[in-house]
Amino acid sequence: MPLGTAPCDGTNLPPKRTTGITSVHEARDALGKRLRELRRQADLSGRQLAESLSWPPSKVSKLENGRQTPTDDDIRGWTRATGSEREAEALLASLHTLEIQHAEWQRQLRTGLRPHQQEIAELDARTRLFRAFEPTFVPGLLQTAEYARYRFAQSITVFKVRNDIDEAVAARVKRQEILYRPDKRFHFVLTEAALRYRLCPPEVMLGQLDRLISLSALPNVRLGIIGFETAYAVAPAHGFWLLNDDRVMVETFSAELNLAQPQEIELYGHVFEQLAAVAGYGRSARTIIHRVIEDLAPETETDDAG
Known part of the structure; x- marks a missing residue:
């Protein structure tokens, strides 16, 4: 889903806060600046360094300006060519922290969908309080097997990864057993739009x-639904998960962002509170869901008649 980095005027959010996508860019920029310092200390031009490593000259520029994330081999080669091998360990630690923050889907899903579901299940086991806001689709922990199948099918189409939908659906359903554990607490906030987007056939959505x-x-x-008629204090820019009070997860089309800076967690906690405050719960939430069911049911009746 597209990710807006900040509200247009900033009036609804606390001042002087970095958003998740900004912090990832800043981390990549900081790593690039340190690489540039090492090159200059070695008295090498970008072209000279590139030639010594058999790289195209543009690669040095991209790495130094944060437009490309280096690999482990890039870091080792850079420090070797600049005579700064003692810096390699610290640079690799910075790189791996960045990789955790910005986990690209192509890399995460290269072995299939099911292994990622197992990784999430391990994270679930360590989490006691789950807070999730979703403006576009039903969260994985609440999905029926049929709805989940259509969500996984999109991932296969977009990322062209191995088709292991059956195993992935089974893993997601298995994960949902956590909902019945009394030591876990869940607070979900969805928009009415998430209930109405045509991401699966009507009969599948009715079951969902x-x-x-x-x-x-x-x-x-605790399930809250924000109806179409609701006035927002904070725009529903993108979905996110708060796990306990120590991690925020944001999914974009290209990557999963894992944010752990205290100011980021505080920011997303504040945003969640604002969104949760305007949601309807209990009877109000069920009224919205029933309204969507009533609008959708005639379509399935038409299909049955045909």
Whole structure:
């Protein structure tokens, strides 16, 4: 989903806060600046360094200006060519921190969809409080198997990864057992739009809506729905998850951002509170869901008649 880096005028958010995408860019820029310092200390031009490493000259410029993320081999080669091998360990640590922050889907999903579901399950086990805002689709922990199948199909289409949908769906359904653990707490906030987007056939969405109603009755699950008529204090720019009070996860089309800076967690916590405050819960949430069901049901009846 497209990610807006900040509101247009900043009036709804605390001042002097960095957004997640900004912090990732800043980390990449900082790494590039340090590489530039090492090159200059070695009294090498960008072209000279590139030639010594058999790289195209443009690669040095891209790495130094944060337009390309280096690999481990790039770091080792750079420090060797500039006589600064003692800096390699620190630079590699910075690189690996950046990789955790900005985990590209192509890399995460190269072995298929199911392994990533297992990684998320391990993270779930360590988390006691889940807070999620989704403006576009139903969160994975609340999905029916049929709805999940269409979400995974999109990933296969977009990223051209191995088709292991059956295994991935089974892993996602297995993950949902966590919803029934009394030591876990969940707070989901969805927009009405997420219930109406045509991301699967109507009959699949009807089953999904029924499941939302059922799950909203669980004692440790709080489900809020923001109706179309609601006035927002903070625009629903993109979805995100808050895990405990120590991590924020944001999904973009290209990557999963994992944010752990205290100011970022504070910012997203504030945004979540603003969105949760205008959501409807209990009977109000179910009223919105039933309204969507009533609008969608005639389409399935037409299909049955045909």
